[in-house]
Amino acid sequence: MKALPLMIAALAATSLCAPALGADLPSRNVSFHPNELNTAEGREAVEQRLEMAARQVCRAHGVRSAALRLIEAQCREDALQGALDSLYGNRSMTQTTARHDSNITLASDSR
Numbered sequence: 001m002k003a004l005p006l007m008i009a010a011l012a013a014t015s016l017c018a019p020a021l022g023a024d025l026p027s028r029n030v031s032f033h034p035n036e037l038n039t040a041e042g043r044e045a046v047e048q049r050l051e052m053a054a055r056q057v058c059r060a061h062g063v064r065s066a067a068l069r070l071i072e073a074q075c076r077e078d079a080l081q082g083a084l085d086s087l088y089g090n091r092s093m094t095q096t097t098a099r100h101d102s103n104i105t106l107a108s109d110s111r
């Protein structure tokens with residue numbers, strides 16, 4: 001009976017230590033056209049794609065303990081905030097009529 005909690009702790013520790021061990025971190029590219037940012041509907045659509053990408057890069061596989069769910073939530077929050085900062089931090093991009101698509105890459109640094 002005591003082995004199961006130890007196994008869960010070991011799995012959680014290895015998932016947390018994977019970046020330190022040189023494992024590749026998951027990432028997703030989200031493409032958008034800068035003109036999408038000119039309307040509320042367009043901004044909402046881009047933000048929804050960013051939220052979905054954040055969920056994808058921060059999803060943990062395997063045993064899902066309460067502690068791991070908290071780590072996932074913080075990862076999603078950090079990834080999404082970084083993406084939104086990139087999206088809206090470049091003021092020239094939000095007020096443009098650019099002809100080319102742009103990309104934002106979300107990566108997990110919390111897993």
